[in-house]
Amino acid sequence: MEYQWNWGVFLLPSAVNDGTYLDWMIAGLQTTLLLSLSAWVIALLLGAVVGVLRTVPHRGLSGVATAYVEMFRNIPLLVQLFFWYFVLPELLPTAAGDAFKALNPIAQQFIAAMVCLGFFTSARVAEQVRSGINALPRGQKNAGLALGLTLPQTYRHVMLPMAFRLVVPPLTSEFLNVFKNSAVCSTIGLLELAAQGRQLVDYTAQPYESFVAVTVAYLMINVVVMLLMRKVEGLVRVPGYLGGK
Amino acid sequence: MITIDKVSKHYGNFQVLTDCSTHVNKGEVVVVCGPSGSGKSTLIKCVNGLEPFQQGDIHVNGTSVGAAKTNLSKLRAHVGMVFQHFELFPHMTIRDNLTLAQVKVLKRDKDEAAEKGLYFLDRVGLKAHAHKFPGQLSGGQQQRVAIARALAMDPICMLFDEPTSALDPEMINEVLDVMTELAQEGMTMMCVTHEMGFAKRVAHRVIFMDHGKIVEDDSKEAFFANPRSERAQQFLAKILQH
Numbered sequence: 001m002e003y004q005w006n007w008g009v010f011l012l013p014s015a016v017n018d019g020t021y022l023d024w025m026i027a028g029l030q031t032t033l034l035l036s037l038s039a040w041v042i043a044l045l046l047g048a049v050v051g052v053l054r055t056v057p058h059r060g061l062s063g064v065a066t067a068y069v070e071m072f073r074n075i076p077l078l079v080q081l082f083f084w085y086f087v088l089p090e091l092l093p094t095a096a097g098d099a100f101k102a103l104n105p106i107a108q109q110f111i112a113a114m115v116c117l118g119f120f121t122s123a124r125v126a127e128q129v130r131s132g133i134n135a136l137p138r139g140q141k142n143a144g145l146a147l148g149l150t151l152p153q154t155y156r157h158v159m160l161p162m163a164f165r166l167v168v169p170p171l172t173s174e175f176l177n178v179f180k181n182s183a184v185c186s187t188i189g190l191l192e193l194a195a196q197g198r199q200l201v202d203y204t205a206q207p208y209e210s211f212v213a214v215t216v217a218y219l220m221i222n223v224v225v226m227l228l229m230r231k232v233e234g235l236v237r238v239p240g241y242l243g244g245k
Numbered sequence: 246m247i248t249i250d251k252v253s254k255h256y257g258n259f260q261v262l263t264d265c266s267t268h269v270n271k272g273e274v275v276v277v278c279g280p281s282g283s284g285k286s287t288l289i290k291c292v293n294g295l296e297p298f299q300q301g302d303i304h305v306n307g308t309s310v311g312a313a314k315t316n317l318s319k320l321r322a323h324v325g326m327v328f329q330h331f332e333l334f335p336h337m338t339i340r341d342n343l344t345l346a347q348v349k350v351l352k353r354d355k356d357e358a359a360e361k362g363l364y365f366l367d368r369v370g371l372k373a374h375a376h377k378f379p380g381q382l383s384g385g386q387q388q389r390v391a392i393a394r395a396l397a398m399d400p401i402c403m404l405f406d407e408p409t410s411a412l413d414p415e416m417i418n419e420v421l422d423v424m425t426e427l428a429q430e431g432m433t434m435m436c437v438t439h440e441m442g443f444a445k446r447v448a449h450r451v452i453f454m455d456h457g458k459i460v461e462d463d464s465k466e467a468f469f470a471n472p473r474s475e476r477a478q479q480f481l482a483k484i485l486q487h
Binding site: 137139140142143144145146147148149150153157158161162165238239240241 | 290293295317318319321322323324325326328329330332333334335336345346349350351377378379380381382394395398
């Protein structure tokens with residue numbers, strides 16, 4: 001039997017009459033973007049804090065940070081997702097758990113997915129930030145301290161600005177990973193891009209068109225991220241240093 | 246000004262400093278020399294608390310460096326330090342390098358800090374470079390900026406940790422000239438350096454270290470004319486051959 005290509009499928013009205021199938025794909029793309037970007041914000045903030053804590057000369061703080069990183073990067077993303085979505089609401093104090101379960105199902109899925117992806121990625125960001133800090137010449141910290149800056153001031157004004165510049169390229173990979181990992185969130189029912197693609201197959205029996213469209217959409221996201229990060233790299237380039245002019 | 250009293254330091258079982266005692270009076274220039282690994286850099290970093298030590302104490306202008314309650318940041322703000330590898334902040338312009346600590350630590354307002362920074366930049370002969378980044382300057386220029394950065398904090402004394410060791414030979418003199426000028430103005434200075442010519446011209450006293458101990462601590466005349474220990478004699482014989 002020959003496969004019947006039909007690119008017009010996207011313009012057909014959907015089986016449940018809520019617009020066209022293209023509208024489904026666009027809705028999925030929006031969810032993927034919103035989910036990934038909000039998770040990335042969480043990941044950057046938490047990752048920066050945890051990455052810094054891993055390098056501070058305080059055994060308790062760096063120990064807690066190490067435990068955090070090892071936990072979130074060593075448990076499979078899928079398991080973490082199920083934990084946040086199915087298990088955690090049961091472990092929360094009753095009031096908080098009930099409040100979460102009273103939300104509409106889409107909000108529940110979105111919040112669990114966002115927090116999960118954010119924490120998972122933050123552990124990876126933390127490692128990049130730590131490696132950036134450790135890659136700085138040791139004397140930089142001493143120079144900051146010797147001028148009378150406190151340790152937090154030295155991090156803020158001397159070490160972190162350079163450490164973040166050093167890790168822009170690996171952070172680009174992490175940023176790309178967030179979008180790709182967000183596809184896992186379809187497993188709890190969140191209708192992001194990959195889930196919409198699968199749903200389209202179920203309703204139209206046009207798997208090739210559907211997944212080509214999904215692939216192209218992910219590709220476009222990644223091209224945009226790459227261009228954006230290249231721009232960032234250019235903006236933060238230091239004259240006379242590391243490929244700067 | 247600086248009193249080092251029976252300071253000992255070890256990393257695990259490895260003894261880095263053993264029972265070091267000396268002092269630097271106000272207006273005095275003291276050169277610390279010795280073979281590599283003798284502990285001289287460690288000792289000078291103990292003076293402003295960048296390296297902790299286990300025994301003994303150091304007083305800078307009457308403030309104990311070893312005491313737990315001492316606010317080290319406050320102490321360091323008035324003790325200038327210059328490093329072997331300059332350690333300018335590469336992501337900031339020269340001007341910002343000069344003003345950062347003045348604004349954040351001494352709470353000077355930005356214009357005042359800039360004025361002060363540029364004054365000292367002019368004194369080290371680099372006023373035209375204020376807008377540049379450290380990576381755009383030569384090593385000798387960077388080190389002069391580092392000296393200006395320390396001076397802008399109005400230090401009561403200056404510590405130099407091998408300030409010319411990372412420099413090309415032709416740039417060493419431009420840095421030593423700045424240091425000589427400073428010494429002549431009466432700045433209290435403690436310098437770890439191998440530049441024996443500088444020591445002979447500028448220093449009041451020379452400290453010779455070996456294996457974490459202060460072996461000689463003498464006026465420069467006595468040190469160069471007649472070093473007492475065999476180790477110092479050997480060191481001088483090797484270093485002065487050239």
